[in-house]
Amino acid sequence: MSQTVRGVISRAKGEPVEIVDVVIPDPGPGEVVVDIIACGVCHTDLTYREGGINDEYPFLLGHEASGTVEAIGEGVVNVEVGDFVILNWRAVCGQCRACKRGRPQLCFNTHNAKQKMTLTDGTELTPALGVGAFADKTLVAEGQCTKVDPEADPAVAGLLGCGVMAGIGAAINTGAVTRDDTVAVIGCGGVGDAAIAGAALVGAKRIIAVDMDNQKLNWAREFGATHTINAKEFDVAGIDVVTAIQDLTDGNGADVVIDAVGRPETWKQAFYARDLAGTVVLVGVPTPDMKLEMPLVDFFSRGGSLKSSWYGDCLPERDFPTLISLYLQGRLPLEKFVSERIGLDGIEDAFHKMHAGEVLRSVVIL
Known part of the structure; x- marks a missing residue:
């Protein structure tokens, strides 16, 4: 059964973001519902709001996220319910010419969840970078979830999902x-x-x-x-x-x-x-x-x-666990990227701080 959660959307170019009700469908084959714990405010989210990516409004913003797997669809084998994961926007296909030549970090056919998240009136949402994590929960493809050590601070871990990894x-x-x-x-x-x-x-x-x-x-x-x-x-x-x-x-x-x-x-x-x-x-x-x-x-x-x-030529399943391990050993100061922790209602203000160069990362705590 689908569920309704809070989410932050951009309805039109340049307009302030809104907190709305978002409908999350049950996961289908190869899909995962993730209970979001933390999500960084990245400049790419602001670029979406300003129409710099495409014009497929409304956008469900947010993509630098960590959370816990809540439900999995048929055929999902790499994560289980309860796993602590970092989300990524490069779920490699394993079948394209780059993947078959042993270069999955250059995959030409990365994919996202097939089902759409919507507003309560049925309007389909475009998730930022295929993630859409300024929300209590989101729906992603299995390959967009990378299991990491749950000892990591979620606010820190999620930043590997985009800018820090890049x-x-x-x-x-x-x-x-x-x-x-x-x-x-x-x-x-x-x-x-x-x-x-x-x-x-x-x-x-x-x-x-x-x-x-x-x-x-x-x-x-x-x-x-x-x-x-x-x-x-x-x-x-x-x-x-x-x-x-x-x-x-x-x-x-x-x-x-x-x-x-x-x-x-x-x-x-x-x-x-x-x-x-x-x-x-x-x-x-x-x-x-x-x-x-x-x-x-x-x-x-x-x-x-x-x-x-492009995305630091990373392979999430290879790089995320290693970098989290280095962070937990005190060898990689990822915690220094977190300038402030905010709620969903603080995203618009975080955009202004980011544009002014006042923060490295504001992180939304769900």
């Missing part, structure tokens, strides 16, 4: 940062700081944080940045970011430069601030209208790699 994975999985590497991270919000934490975890010898906000640079130091560059101050002083990064890396540039902003100007900084055979990782999300214009000879004259990192 940043850590950009450094470790995509950038392949290793011991003694020099790393520069441009943009020190949640994703950038997670990239810094990932680089520190694997032993990078020098981690350079770049931002225009001193508060964000202070946060970056807490996650392991060894040097910081305020891009605004360097511009005023007549020294550009590229030169500043080169000066901190023996004139060579960094082995790995991670662009956590996703704008043409920051990508160019990343490109020119890397060593001749260095790696650029784009993890910040550009908008469709952005264009990049550069001399083609500059690409020819440098080796290395230019990579895009």
Whole structure:
């Protein structure tokens, strides 16, 4: 039998979110109902509200979540009722050409629950990133649930569901940062700081944080940045970011430069601030209208790699349990990403704080 719970939706572009009644169907084959415990407020949720993803309103927002499995559908074998899980938006299919070539983290056919959650009048909801976790409960595909150690703080664990995993994975999985590497991270919000934490975890010898906000640079130091560059101050002083990064890396540039902003100007900084055979990782999300214009000879004259990192090239079943274990051992300070804990009625205010750079993550506690 279906059940009705509270949920936060966006009805139209730019309008404040609303708390409404949401109907959750019983799980069908391959589906799971999860009782949500905590869900982070991610910039992607704000992008949905602003129409930056698509126009399939109303959206059921929220996706960086953890919770407990309440019910499972026919054929579900990887989780059981009562399991503590982190939700993800990449349920790999196992059958596409990427999966069959042993690259499931690049799955071309990730999927979500087939049934729709609705308003009480039958209006179908579009769950953010196929999750929809600003709600007491949500319906997802089995592959969107990853069982982890229940000793983890739910508010911390859920953040691996999107931004924190994207940043850590950009450094470790995509950038392949290793011991003694020099790393520069441009943009020190949640994703950038997670990239810094990932680089520190694997032993990078020098981690350079770049931002225009001193508060964000202070946060970056807490996650392991060894040097910081305020891009605004360097511009005023007549020294550009590229030169500043080169000066901190023996004139060579960094082995790995991670662009956590996703704008043409920051990508160019990343490109020119890397060593001749260095790696650029784009993890910040550009908008469709952005264009990049550069001399083609500059690409020819440098080796290395230019990579895009989608969800940190993660495989949830591989990465989530490991990162939670490192967090519980005190080796990965995931708890520092939680700036405040709020209720469902605090989401609109959390959007404003996030946009103003006042928080790394506000986390909704259900």
